[in-house]
Amino acid sequence: MANCSAASAASSTGPLFQTLTGLQHLAQTPRFKAWFLDQFGVLHDGKQPYPGAISTLEKLATTGAKMVIISNSSRRASATIKRMTSLGFDPSLFAGAITSGELTHQYLQRRDDAWFAAxxxxxxxxxxxxxxxxxxxxxxxxxxxxxxxxxxxxxxxxxxxxxxxxxxxxxxxxxxxxxxxxxxxxxxxxxxxxxxxxxxxxxxxxxxxxxxxxxxxxxxxxxxxMGKPDKIIYESAMGMVSVDASDSIAVGDSLHHDIKGANAAGIQSAFITGGIHATELGLDTFGEVADLSSVQALASKYDAYPTFVLPSFTW
CATH class of the missing domain: 3.40.50.1000 (HAD superfamily/HAD-like)
Incomplete structure (x- = not known):
């Protein structure tokens, strides 16, 4: 079972977060109807899936959760799904993908936004x-x-x-x-x-x-x-699966982009410590648990506060 104790190292500089050893506890929480998943640093490292990522997605799918890849990739959404497939992920597990590249393409093509129209x-x-x-x-x-x-x-x-x-x-x-x-x-x-x-x-x-x-x-x-931490990409993801912020959770490894963006959009979030901030947190191996005071200090540094903290995207 997951360890759901509040982080004792958290101070008055930011909200308390909960530490978890896996996603099982969150997945069994009915309020999260939609999961907005970052890809690099969460699902894969650009070369191969992280250990347990594919099986975790499969288990999460059995709960009825709608999963959307939400990425700052400059690639179009279709290219992102294609790449995920080539890495061994089942595309049918995802309701879709929304990327910075896709948003950029849409706004440049439509020109219905005043800034882009100019x-x-x-x-x-x-x-x-x-x-x-x-x-x-x-x-x-x-x-x-x-x-x-x-x-x-x-x-x-x-x-x-x-x-x-x-x-x-x-x-x-x-x-x-x-x-x-x-x-x-x-x-x-x-x-x-x-x-x-x-x-x-x-x-x-x-x-x-x-x-x-x-x-x-x-x-x-x-x-x-055009992307995280701007709430534009989270709003697009919510629109894609017809959910409200209260029904959503964002999972990411970047405090500045994923977590800060979720904060701005009013979405709860899960911070994966083994991704982009691993070195800052002194982590050397996959699945290593970060020191809670270090996580809190880093959250304060970036002014980005996760609801939950996990070492990796595993069940």
């Missing part, structure tokens, strides 16, 4: 070295290299600069940041299709587009953050 059609495209223009289909955008010709910056990745041909030019962070410095002088807005700063890739941390966006804001640039 954007032009030419963009500087920062992307991944193996992606190219894959997320631009149907948007009617013109990718340009010259900042003077750009209406906005679209950040899908941190490894390359998109070219008008649809190909890419590999570029390091320093090179991309130099372009941002030029863009800032022209007051060109940025749309970031993945607000994560870093992500877990087989126990290592990889730099993500949110790092570029944070740099751009420091340069005085305007950034539209």
């Amino acid at each position: 954007l032009g059609r030419s963009c500087i495209h920062m992307t991944w070295s193996d992606r190219g223009a894959i997320s631009l289909e149907g948007l009617g955008l013109q990718v340009v290299e010259n900042v003077e010709e750009a209406d906005f910056i679209l950040a899908h990745g941190t490894e390359a600069l998109g070219l008008p041909s649809g190909a890419v030019r590999p570029m390091n962070l320093e090179g991309l940041e130099k372009i941002l410095e030029h863009c800032a002088t022209k007051r060109i807005p940025m749309v970031v299709a993945n607000p994560d700063f870093v992500t877990v890739e087989a126990r290592a941390l990889s730099i993500m587009p949110g790092t570029l966006a944070a740099k751009y804001e420091k340069l005085g640039g305007e950034v539209k953050w």
Whole structure:
């Protein structure tokens, strides 16, 4: 059985959280009709599923829970489901997926939001070295290299600069940041299709587009953050499965993105300590239990307070 004792180390600086050894207790709580699951750092490490993740999903499904992948990935939702399938996850277990990349695509395509309606059609495209223009289909955008010709910056990745041909030019962070410095002088807005700063890739941390966006804001640039911690992505997930915030729980490994976003959306949350914050919490092995005072200190640092804390996404 799970250990449901309140964290004794919690102080008056933030709400109490409950520590659990597994999800069984929460899964048997009828009030959670919808589970919004982060993928990297919770379900898999980018290369393979975490131990017990697949069987935990299967057990959770038997409770009738609606499970939605909610991710800051710059990939479209369909690509995310396809990737999960390739990693060994059964796609029928999920009600769907909502990603930052999907939201970005929808807003750029519809243009029914005033901010997006004001954007032009030419963009500087920062992307991944193996992606190219894959997320631009149907948007009617013109990718340009010259900042003077750009209406906005679209950040899908941190490894390359998109070219008008649809190909890419590999570029390091320093090179991309130099372009941002030029863009800032022209007051060109940025749309970031993945607000994560870093992500877990087989126990290592990889730099993500949110790092570029944070740099751009420091340069005085305007950034539209399309994903966690903005509540826009949680509201989309709730709409997808027709539930209210009171019926939902978000599970994630990033205090700044997953937990802070859940706080903003009024959703209860479960913080997985073995993901992106593992090193900060002094954790070396999968399933290792974090020191409660360390978790509380980290929550206070990020001003993000989980309802529950677990070492991993296991039953």
